[in-house]
Amino acid sequence: MDYDFKKIERKWQEKWRSEGTYKVSEDSSKPKFYVLDMFPYPSGAGLHVGHPLGYIASDIYSRYKRLRGFNVLHPMGYDAFGLPAEQYAIQTGQHPEVTTMKNIARYREQLDRIGFCYDWSREVRTCDPEYYKWTQWAFLKMFGSWFDPAQNKARPIEELIAKLETTGYEDVTPEMWAAASEKEKSDILMRWRIAYLGETSVNWCEGLGTVLANDEVKDGLSVRGGFPVEQKKMKQWQLRVSTYAGRLLESLDSLSWTDSLKEMQRNWIGKSEGTEVVFNTVCDGRELPVTIFTTRVDTIFGVTFMVLAPESELVDQLTAESRKDAVAAYVKEVRKKTERERIAETKSVTGVFAGSYGINPLTGEKVPIWISEYVLAGYGTGAIMAVPAHDSRDYAFAKKFGLPIVPIIEGCDVSEQSFDAKEGKMCNSGFLNGMDVKVAIEAAKDYAEAHGLGRRKTNYRLRDAIFSRQRYWGEPFPIYYKDGIPMPVDEKDLPLTLPEIESFKPSANGEPPLARAKDWTYKGYPLETSTMPGFAGSSAYYLRYMDPHNGEALVSRKANEYWRNVDLYVGGTEHATGHLIYSRFWNKFLFDLGYVCCDEPFAKLVNQGMIQGRSNFVYRIVGTNKFVSLGLKDQYETTEIHVDINIVRNDKLDLDAFKAWRPEFADAEFVLENGEYICGWAVEKMSKSMYNVVNPDDICDTYGADTLRLYEMFLGPIEQSKPWDTKGIDGVNRFLKKFWRLFYDRDQWLVVDEKASPAELKALHKLIGKEQEDIEAMSYNTNISAFMIALSELGECHKREVLEPLVVLLSPFAPHMAEELWEALGHTTSVCDAAFPEYVEAYTVEDNVTYPVQFNGKMRFTVDLPKSASPAEVEAAVRALPQTAKYVLEGQSIVKVIVVPGRIINIVVK
RNA sequence: GCCCGAAUGGCGGAAUUGGUAGACGCGCUGGACUCAAAAUCCAGUGUCCCUUAAAGACGUGCCGGUUCGAUCCCGGCUUUGGGCACCA
Numbered sequence: 001m002d003y004d005f006k007k008i009e010r011k012w013q014e015k016w017r018s019e020g021t022y023k024v025s026e027d028s029s030k031p032k033f034y035v036l037d038m039f040p041y042p043s044g045a046g047l048h049v050g051h052p053l054g055y056i057a058s059d060i061y062s063r064y065k066r067l068r069g070f071n072v073l074h075p076m077g078y079d080a081f082g083l084p085a086e087q088y089a090i091q092t093g094q095h096p097e098v099t100t101m102k103n104i105a106r107y108r109e110q111l112d113r114i115g116f117c118y119d120w121s122r123e124v125r126t127c128d129p130e131y132y133k134w135t136q137w138a139f140l141k142m143f144g145s146w147f148d149p150a151q152n153k154a155r156p157i158e159e160l161i162a163k164l165e166t167t168g169y170e171d172v173t174p175e176m177w178a179a180a181s182e183k184e185k186s187d188i189l190m191r192w193r194i195a196y197l198g199e200t201s202v203n204w205c206e207g208l209g210t211v212l213a214n215d216e217v218k219d220g221l222s223v224r225g226g227f228p229v230e231q232k233k234m235k236q237w238q239l240r241v242s243t244y245a246g247r248l249l250e251s252l253d254s255l256s257w258t259d260s261l262k263e264m265q266r267n268w269i270g271k272s273e274g275t276e277v278v279f280n281t282v283c284d285g286r287e288l289p290v291t292i293f294t295t296r297v298d299t300i301f302g303v304t305f306m307v308l309a310p311e312s313e314l315v316d317q318l319t320a321e322s323r324k325d326a327v328a329a330y331v332k333e334v335r336k337k338t339e340r341e342r343i344a345e346t347k348s349v350t351g352v353f354a355g356s357y358g359i360n361p362l363t364g365e366k367v368p369i370w371i372s373e374y375v376l377a378g379y380g381t382g383a384i385m386a387v388p389a390h391d392s393r394d395y396a397f398a399k400k401f402g403l404p405i406v407p408i409i410e411g412c413d414v415s416e417q418s419f420d421a422k423e424g425k426m427c428n429s430g431f432l433n434g435m436d437v438k439v440a441i442e443a444a445k446d447y448a449e450a451h452g453l454g455r456r457k458t459n460y461r462l463r464d465a466i467f468s469r470q471r472y473w474g475e476p477f478p479i480y481y482k483d484g485i486p487m488p489v490d491e492k493d494l495p496l497t498l499p500e501i502e503s504f505k506p507s508a509n510g511e512p513p514l515a516r517a518k519d520w521t522y523k524g525y526p527l528e529t530s531t532m533p534g535f536a537g538s539s540a541y542y543l544r545y546m547d548p549h550n551g552e553a554l555v556s557r558k559a560n561e562y563w564r565n566v567d568l569y570v571g572g573t574e575h576a577t578g579h580l581i582y583s584r585f586w587n588k589f590l591f592d593l594g595y596v597c598c599d600e601p602f603a604k605l606v607n608q609g610m611i612q613g614r615s616n617f618v619y620r621i622v623g624t625n626k627f628v629s630l631g632l633k634d635q636y637e638t639t640e641i642h643v644d645i646n647i648v649r650n651d652k653l654d655l656d657a658f659k660a661w662r663p664e665f666a667d668a669e670f671v672l673e674n675g676e677y678i679c680g681w682a683v684e685k686m687s688k689s690m691y692n693v694v695n696p697d698d699i700c701d702t703y704g705a706d707t708l709r710l711y712e713m714f715l716g717p718i719e720q721s722k723p724w725d726t727k728g729i730d731g732v733n734r735f736l737k738k739f740w741r742l743f744y745d746r747d748q749w750l751v752v753d754e755k756a757s758p759a760e761l762k763a764l765h766k767l768i769g770k771e772q773e774d775i776e777a778m779s780y781n782t783n784i785s786a787f788m789i790a791l792s793e794l795g796e797c798h799k800r801e802v803l804e805p806l807v808v809l810l811s812p813f814a815p816h817m818a819e820e821l822w823e824a825l826g827h828t829t830s831v832c833d834a835a836f837p838e839y840v841e842a843y844t845v846e847d848n849v850t851y852p853v854q855f856n857g858k859m860r861f862t863v864d865l866p867k868s869a870s871p872a873e874v875e876a877a878v879r880a881l882p883q884t885a886k887y888v889l890e891g892q893s894i895v896k897v898i899v900v901p902g903r904i905i906n907i908v909v910k
Numbered sequence: 911g912c913c914c915g916a917a918u919g920g921c922g923g924a925a926u927u928g929g930u931a932g933a934c935g936c937g938c939u940g941g942a943c944u945c946a947a948a949a950u951c952c953a954g955u956g957u958c959c960c961u962u963a964a965a966g967a968c969g970u971g972c973c974g975g976u977u978c979g980a981u982c983c984c985g986g987c988u989u990u991g992g993g994c995a996c997c998a
Contacts (some may be wrong), residue, residue: 260914260993267913267994274998294998307998372996379997386998392911393996461997576993714935716923720916721991728922731935737950782924785934 003740005704009816013112021830022074022117026562030071034563035062036542036602038571038579039124041079041534042103044088047110048686049694049712049724050611056709057608057718057778058570059116063812064775066117067836073563074117075545077124078104079538081132083208083224086473089504096473096504100127110697115705115815117832122548126537132475133495134544134554135536138586139467140478140488141593142195147243154194154592164188186485194240194589195467197486201311201378202466204232209506210470211236213533214463215578231335237467237477237530241585245269245460248584256604258719261576268577270461275445277454279306279385281369283318283356290314290358293380293459296422297444298437299387301429302408304398306358306369307351307384310334311377318369320355327352327371334373349374349400358385361453362430372397380459392418409437465582467533472504472513474531480522489522496527538579539586542566542601554595565598569605580605606778609721611712613692616648617641617680618658621671625664628671630678636671643679644691646698653677683723694724706814707733713780713813735788736814742794742803743821750798751825758843760802763793765843771809772839784813800825805837 016022026032035058040051062074078100085096085103104125111118124131145154163169164177172188180188190196202211207227216222217229249269252262274295281288292306308314310331319327330352351372358367374393375384388398389407395418398405405414410427412419422441426432431447432440448454468477478489478496489496499517507515514520514529521527540554547559565587580602587601618627619638628636630651647657655677659666670677684690699708710732716722743751756764767790774783787810794802804825811818811831822831 263914264993270994270997272997292998296998374996374998376997384998391998393998396996459997573992714922720923722922725922725936728936734950735935741950781922782934785924788934 002744002746003737003817005706005736005816006701008820009113009115009700009705012816012819013115015819016115016117016830017112019830020121021832022119023121024071024073024119026559027071028562030069032073032563033062033065033070033568034073034542034566035065035568036074036545036566036570037076038569038575039077039079039538039541040107041082041084042100042107043084044099044103045688045693046103046106047696048611049696049699049708050686052111052114052696052708053611053712053718054570054572054606054608055111055116056114056712057606057780058568060709060713060780060812061568061775061778062117063815063832064771064836066832067808067811067834069835072117073122073545074119075122075124075548076111076116076118076120077122077541077545078107078126079534079541080104080125080127081474081537082534083471083473086471086504087225089473093503097127113697113700113705114708117815122545124541124544124548126475126541127473129495129497130551131544132537134540135475135532136478136489136494136496137491137554138540138590139195139475139532139536140491140494141595142239142589143193143479143488145194145589145593146189146192147194147240149243152247154589156593157189157193160189160192183483183485194243196238196240197235198238198464199233199235200238200464200466201231202234202236203229204234205229210512211466211468213466213535213578215581216533230337237479237528239465239467239582239585241465241581242460242462244585244588245271245462246458247588248462248581249460251584251600255600255602257602258605258607261573261580261605261607264573264576265581268462268581271458272460273456273458275448275454276381276457277361277385277448279358279361281306281318281356281358282366283354283369284320288314288317290318290383291381291454292383292385293457294385296387296390296441297448297454298426298429298432298440299390299408300360300362300385300444301432302387302389302406303360303365303367303385304388304404304406305367305386307375307386307394307397308354308369308371309375309377309382310371310373312375312382314383315354315371318354318356319371323353323355327354330371349396351397351401353401360385368403370397370401378463379461388418389414390419392420394418462581465535465585467536468530469533470506470512470529471531472498472501474533475536476514476531477528479528480525481528482525486528487525489527493522496522498531535579535582539582540590542569542583543587543590543596554590557597561597565600566602567604569602570608571605572610573607606719608718611686612683612721612723613686613690613694614645614723614725615682615684615690615692616643616645616651616653617682618643618653618677619680624669625667626669626671627658627677629673629676630680631673632671633680640680642689642691645694648679651679651681653679686724692724694726699726699729703729703733704736704816706736706817710736710784710813714784716781718778718780732784735784735791736817738791739806739810739814740817740821742791742798742806743824749824751800751803752798754799754801756797756799756801760794760797760799761840761843763790764802764805764837765840766790767809768805768837768839769841769844772836775812780813787813807831808834808837 037055037058058074062072066072080100085100088094088099089096126132126135144157146157146160147153148155148159160169164172165174168174168177177185177188190198203214203217205212205222205227208222208225211234212222212229216224220229221227222229249266249271252265255262272295274293275297276291276293277297277300278289278291281290308318315327315331330350349372351370354369354371356369358369359365360367374397375382386394386397388394388403388405390409395405395414397403406428407414407419408426408428409419409424412424422437424437426435426437426440429440432444435443445456449456476496476498478494479486480489481487499514499520501513501516503516504513506513512529512531514531520529543555543560546563547553547555550556583601587596588599590596591599617640619630619633620627620641621636621638628638643653643658644661647654647661655670659668684692686693696708707729711729714728714732743749767786770786771783774780774786807818807821807825808831811834815831818831822834
């Protein structure tokens, strides 16, 4: 029987499905292991070869863990709510659900062909009401909770209400609370609810007609669609993620994530320890204390002006009568700008004098107060003290508006630029004079606190997440408005299902699409018309997989305590500051309220690299329909044209296919080199427009899924981005064929029950040892190499004793072939349920001669000696080493001397 | 501008993290089988010197350092990928 991958793969995929081979359930007799892929958004374009990279990696790991006796949870689902389906719906009128379901079916078909061991009975779809019931439930819990800074965790809002009634909380006294109307009480609680409705400056995207979260905006453009985004004050639902900033930062240390990803999250959370200092201000004779935030109190003697953010509430109070018009004009100007314009103009400095003055609390000096967009309203207090000598932004501002620059560090030159470094000795700084800057920072903080001028304060850049989207295709908020007061829908009435509407466009008066829904009410009151953003559904999906059909809870306590959290999470870095922050926040929140038992959702995370496309080009001679091969193109004036990579093989163009590709090339002529047309190439993003998309289905057709799996892993380390290049695919395909031939020669079954030779056992066990090591480290490419070496070492070995374990070792990589051979070997159960072969080190010991001698140095030496040298000769050789060596060896002894074939001795010293 | 990471043959990439650099695969060259091709198998394949071989020299982006010994450690560059960017 030849290796007929098509027949084999179809057979086993069918069998896995009908027999439920990959179905798992809680089994307390086995240790659990949870392997998760970031579930995909099912786009209309289908999968390309880049998508399965991570899926294959995690699949191999899952299969390996199962062989090692773990009960492995390896589920898959779809992040099915999202903008593209809705955009498509607006254009075509087709319901987003219809396109989404169609795309899901297509994804499933493509995924199934690759032979993943997903337990599909646990599939989740975020757009399924049975699923989003629990997204809405979590939102209600957040609405019904507040973050208690004393306990550093979320607590039921009832506890806050009790506080308000008895002792009061912050600036709300029990008397105020008792006297408050229902509406006022709602407003008060809104200040602390974890999910809250609040007015803030949001990223408004006109092109998409919705607001966006910070991570959905890049360079002032929407990540989806690339439309400009502007700042707008709007009342939106938000999640108080910022209250978790400290915990999100701290527990990062306990995670096995890559350093670079942790660093990204650290930067995004942006902890900065500084001081809040109160400056008294004077405006038209009125006094007003203003709090500013600084990380460099030590530079306070160098303050020459203060700056307010244009959006700051202080602007009105600190604008002098005489400056009103100028300030108003400036603020209006700034507001008009989009985020993108602000970024583009980073280098230009703008601002206006407010006409008021601040009093330096240490020097009593009076400094002018300015307003400038370089100060952000959303960070710190929206007001700063400016020290132009030691802050480059303040410096640029001072230069532009002719404000004084006072250096306070000895010997620094501020004639050209500011001196931002935290080094040197202080001067012009009263009691700080002569101190080293780093010492001065602490001294100044202490001084400010001791004299009641300010207090230490830790600020985070992490903002609350804006949670409303003015869209249709998302989870409806379980919130209704009773006389304008937001009220939660009863838990028992969940899910609050998405209503049918006639058009998916925003309504004529600019309201979200849900405003079009008939009878969008609850208990006779209007329901919220925004929907939740994409990250809502993806924030807790890993919990739902543990118990996907539970109608009573997001996840039962029993299932959660068994599966706990994700042991291995595989996905791209693009979610570093979005999904991976929100998920952690969401999980911590549920943890605080006791719904889940782990504080962190993803213990270990591996980022697979991106697979880029490898585009091919042909070169048309300008003005003709003649195409010149790459090597000769410099002799002509040519234009570069992308050519479909499906008609190019190893950079050689299939001329007939090219002529048939497009009508205008039908009568193309060619200038060949050595009788062939060689195409140029470049690495680019894989996309339709560059004709470089490789569909995994095509690879499965030509080579089979097992080859695809093996090849994607053989390409290089999974974390690395690399271009897709089919050049080497024949190599792994050959490997599989060779593997097959150990069992079959055409129809001849070759396997015999003979005893394996020492050399064969050695080859086998070397591979077993290597596979354990490599798969644990997800170093699949080197493991496949080891497989190839083992095969060539085994030569014509057809012994069952060797081949049976070999099939098990192959099964994570090429499951279809492994199953087929496993069955042929007479097994009636799946190879998945085989045990991983036991590694016996004794078989693999190298030919190295080891001399047990004692030594306690810390060096290694190289000496020339015949392999047959006796211990005495080795000793003598060591004694003859260079002077330094001899010296170190004096009176000590050697641990291990290895004679490597090739007459060289390594004396390994521990 | 700031913060990470990377750089090794014609190509993708190995190297027990200080001890035989270039595993494995691709490609290429030659050979076997074949009427021929495909498939398969065998041998060779870092560079230079050389008719060839032996032998040798050089060789992990560049310059320098530590070391008996550096792809690996240290200092200074260059190129490149990614992230952040008025966060006081």
